[in-house]
Every structure is written in structure tokens, then in C-alpha cells.
Amino acid sequence: MPNVLPRQESFVTRVTGQKWTKYHVRVFIHTFIIYVLIHAARKTLSTVKPSLINVWTDNSSSPDGPLFDSEQSATEFLGALDTGFMITYSIGLYICGTLGDHYNPRRILALGMALSAISVFTFGFVTEVSHFYSAPLYAVLWISNGFFQSVGWPLEVCIMGNWFGKTARGAVIGAWSTNASVGNILATLIASWTVNIGYQYPFLIISTALFTYSIIIFFNLPSAPWEVKQQIEGSDIKEIPSDDNERPPPLGFFRAWLLPGVLAFAISYLCLKLVNDGFFFWLPFYLHNGLNWKESTADGLAAWYDVGGIISSIIAGALSDRMKSRTILVFTMLLFSTVTLFAYAHSPISYYWNAFILLIVGFFIGGPLNMIAGCITSDLGRSEMLRGNAEALSTVTGIIDGTGSVGSAIGQWLIPLVRNWLGWDAIFYGFMIMVVCSALCISPVIWREWKENKHEKISQKTDDQTCHNVEMNKC
Numbered sequence: 194m195p196n197v198l199p200r201q202e203s204f205v206t207r208v209t210g211q212k213w214t215k216y217h218v219r220v221f222i223h224t225f226i227i228y229v230l231i232h233a234a235r236k237t238l239s240t241v242k243p244s245l246i247n248v249w250t251d252n253s254s255s256p257d258g259p260l261f262d263s264e265q266s267a268t269e270f271l272g273a274l275d276t277g278f279m280i281t282y283s284i285g286l287y288i289c290g291t292l293g294d295h296y297n298p299r300r301i302l303a304l305g306m307a308l309s310a311i312s313v314f315t316f317g318f319v320t321e322v323s324h325f326y327s328a329p330l331y332a333v334l335w336i337s338n339g340f341f342q343s344v345g346w347p348l349e350v351c352i353m354g355n356w357f358g359k360t361a362r363g364a365v366i367g368a369w370s371t372n373a374s375v376g377n378i379l380a381t382l383i384a385s386w387t388v389n390i391g392y393q394y395p396f397l398i399i400s401t402a403l404f405t406y407s408i409i410i411f412f413n414l415p416s417a418p419w420e421v422k423q424q425i426e427g428s429d430i431k432e433i434p435s436d437d438n439e440r441p442p443p444l445g446f447f448r449a450w451l452l453p454g455v456l457a458f459a460i461s462y463l464c465l466k467l468v469n470d471g472f473f474f475w476l477p478f479y480l481h482n483g484l485n486w487k488e489s490t491a492d493g494l495a496a497w498y499d500v501g502g503i504i505s506s507i508i509a510g511a512l513s514d515r516m517k518s519r520t521i522l523v524f525t526m527l528l529f530s531t532v533t534l535f536a537y538a539h540s541p542i543s544y545y546w547n548a549f550i551l552l553i554v555g556f557f558i559g560g561p562l563n564m565i566a567g568c569i570t571s572d573l574g575r576s577e578m579l580r581g582n583a584e585a586l587s588t589v590t591g592i593i594d595g596t597g598s599v600g601s602a603i604g605q606w607l608i609p610l611v612r613n614w615l616g617w618d619a620i621f622y623g624f625m626i627m628v629v630c631s632a633l634c635i636s637p638v639i640w641r642e643w644k645e646n647k648h649e650k651i652s653q654k655t656d657d658q659t660c661h662n663v664e665m666n667k668c
Contacts, residue, residue: 227345
């Protein structure tokens with residue numbers, strides 16, 4: 194395979210701003226598939242919640258009697274599992290983010306994938322096949338899975354940043370950031386096809402695929418150009434485009450918080466991720482429990498939310514390349530999302546109307562979420578303050594995603610409680626409030642960027658006038 198794919202060179206160069214070698218293609222495809230499988234493994238639990246509740250409250254499911262005596266108790270336990278998952282996930286993101294800037298991210302990533310696959314397989318398949326239902330075991334397995342999965346996003350963003358560097362544009366990162374939504378769709382489709390024969394089969398399929406791919410990427414994923422150059426001698430390696438010939442030293446966790454925009458976007462992401470993960474964990478259950486669609490139909494319908502997120506990420510990423518600020522685009526989309534959330538809260542009980550409005554909701558929520566987690570995080574992690582002297586991309590990614598996961602953990606604890614006390618409508622109104630808060634959090638960044646642009650224009654005008662005066666004096 195040639196170093197630069199000749200048939201794709203003109204198009205890829207025009208879109209991404211750089212030539213892609215076979216290593217760039219391999220990294221893009223592998224990291225995309227990795228997170229598709231990681232998110233699919235995470236999503237599987239939410240797609241089979243109605244089946245789990247039925248088994249856990251069924252007197253005939255275990256000789257020792259049902260695991261829970263009511264549907265409400267089982268639902269609250271599932272909410273507690275989601276909360277525990279997000280707590281350990283957020284802690285792991287802070288830790289794994291710094292590890293990615295200190296150690297080889299490929300090895301840590303492969304290990305986390307394998308351990309997550311084992312946890313998911315045991316949680317969903319082994320316990321059901323053996324008819325061993327234990328709340329403490331479920332809690333240990335799923336909460337541990339949260340920590341294992343935390344290696345995914347910061348280390349993958351780190352690897353993508355190593356290869357695509359400062360030349361990576363919003364179109365590339367935006368398209369790549371759709372991997373989570375693709376994973377959600379994959380999980381819902383697998384569940385809708387197999388849940389009727391047993392909820393354990395979605396867990397089996399996803400965990401097997403995740404474990405198998407962890408072995409593949411351990412041996413076949415170059416973490417960065419400097420790793421390839423260390424392993425291979427030859428003229429083709431010298432032609433790999435890269436911003437850095439050697440790996441720069443890590444910046445450090447606490448100093449990364451002080452980079453411009455990191456704190457504002459971290460808090461904004463906390464509010465937005467609470468909303469997005471509310472849909473992620475509870476949308477299939479809402480469609481089944483609140484709108485009375487059968488489980489397989491609910492799983493298929495929920496996929497439209499992620500379809501909207503995929504479309505939005507690609508369009509918004511490409512559009513942001515033509516704008517001076519990605520922040521204003523995210524801010525505008527967040528404001529529109531409040532209207533779509535209100536519309537969905539009052540949507541008619543019609544499959545096609547529900548699918549259409551879910552598509553729009555996913556567009557205005559999933560797009561900004563992926564923009565912050567992908568494009569904007571990459572921009573912040575390559576701040577001009579670093580000037581290439583320190584590595585902070587993985588750390589910044591871990592900070593923003595970890596803070597967002599704290600909001601998600603709070604949401605998963607509150608959602609089943611609010612649903613039992615006030616009903617589903619209250620949950621959607623709460624989502625609207627959190628989206629507005631998310632937009633307000635990044636408003637100082639918009640103000641700072643506006644002042645910087647204004648100062649830049651004044652400086653440019655002054656420079657132009659100076660040059661004009663010099664030319665006139667020469668005459």
C-alpha cells in the first residue's frame with residue numbers, strides 16, 4: 194500500500210488539510226470501531242431494562258424468589274447501577290486522561306477494552322445462563338465496568354491528536370466523533386433483533402466483539418508517529434506528516450485546568466451530558482413504560498436520537514471550519530435544543546412523529562455534545578499557551594469528559610426518583626433547564642473570543658495603516 198493514497202489525496206487533503214498515509218487511515222478506522230464497540234457495550238444495559246425488570250421481579254426466575262419485590266425497586270436499582278457506573282467512569286477519566294499523556298495509550302486502551310468485555314459478558318450472559326441473580330454481584334460488575342470503559346475516550350482522542358495534530362479540522366473530528374452514536378445504534382439494533390429470544394444475547398454479542406477487537410488493536414494500532422518511527426526503519430516512515438518528531442512531556446493534571454476555556458467547557462459539558470445520558474440510559478425504558486410500545490419497537494425507535502447526533506456532528510464539524518469560533522455554533526444549537534425538547538415532551542403518541550422529533554432533538558443535543566467532546570477539546574488540548582512544549586490533549590479530554598460524567602451520574606440518580614414523584618414531563622423540563630445552563634456556561638468564552646477578535650482587527654488595521662504610511666514616505 195503506498196504511503197499516501199493517491200486516489201484519495203486531493204479530496205482528503207482538501208477536507209483535512211493534510212495528506213493521509215496508510216497509518217492515518219488505520220488509526221482513524223481502528224479508533225472509530227473501538228469506541229463504537231465500547232459505547233455499544235455500555236448501551237446494551239439500557240436497551241434491555243424492561244426484560245431485566247421482568248426477570249428480577251419474577252417469582253419463577255430463581256428458587257430463592259425474586260430479586261426485587263416490585264418494579265419500582267428494580268427500576269431504582271437500575272438507576273443506582275447507572276449512577277455507580279458514571280461515578281467510577283468519571284474518576285477513571287481523570288486518571289486515564291493523565292495516563293494517556295504519560296504512557297503508551299495503545300496498551301492501556303487494549304487492557305481496558307478486554308476487562309470491560311469480561312465484565313459485560315459476566316453481568317448479562319453468565320448470570321442469566323446460570324440463573325444466579327445477585328444485586329451485590331451486579332453492582333460490582335457494572336460499576337467496575339465504568340472504570341474499565343473510562344480508558345476509551347481520552348486515550349483515543351490522544352491517539353487521534355498524535356496523528357492528525359494541529360491540521361485536523363472540524364470535518365474530520367466531527368465525523369470521527371459520531372462513533373458513540375453509531376455504537377448506540379448498533380446496540381439498539383442488536384437488542385431489537387435478539388431481545389425477544391433472551392436479553393442475555395445482546396450482552397454476549399457485544400462483549401465477544403469488544404474482547405476480540407481488544408486483541409486486534411493491541412498488535413495493530415500505532416499510537417503516534419513517534420512509535421512507528423521507533424519500530425520501523427525505512428524511507429516510507431520518514432515521509433509521515435507529523436507535527437512532532439518526538440513526544441513532548443506531559444503538562445500535568447492541575448495545570449491543564451488553567452488552560453483557557455477548559456473550566457468553562459467542563460462545566461458546560463457536565464450540564465449537557467446529564468441531558469444526553471438521560472436519553473442514553475432511559476429513552477428505551479421511557480418509550481416502553483411511558484408510551485407503551487413493546488421493547489423491541491422501543492429499542493429501534495430510540496436509534497433515531499443517535500441518527501440525529503450523527504448528522505449534526507458531521508454538519509457542525511464541517512461548518513465550524515468556516516467560522517472563526519466553534520463556540521458560537523455550539524451556543525446557538527443549544528438554544529434551539531430547548532425548543533426541540535419542549536416539542537418532544539408534548540409529542541403525539543405516533544411512531545413516525547416520535548421518530549422525527551427524536552431525530553431533531555438528537556441533532557441539537559448530540560451535535561453540540563460531540564463538538565465539545567471532539568473538536569473543541571482537541572482545540573483546547575493544543576492551546577497556543579503550550580506552543581508544542583507540552584502534551585495535554587489526553588489530560589484535557591479526561592478533565593472535560595470526566596466532569597461531564599459527574600453530571601451524568603447525578604442525572605442517573607435523579608431521573609428514576611423524579612419519574613416516580615412527578616412523572617416523565619418533569620424530567621423533560623429539567624432537561625431544558627440543564628441545556629440553558631450549559632449554554633450560559635460557555636457565554637464567557639464567547640465574550641472573550643469576541644474581544645480577542647476585535648483586538649485582532651484593530652491591530653491589523655493599525656499594521657495596515659503603518660505599512661501604508663511607510664510606502665507613502667518612500668514615495
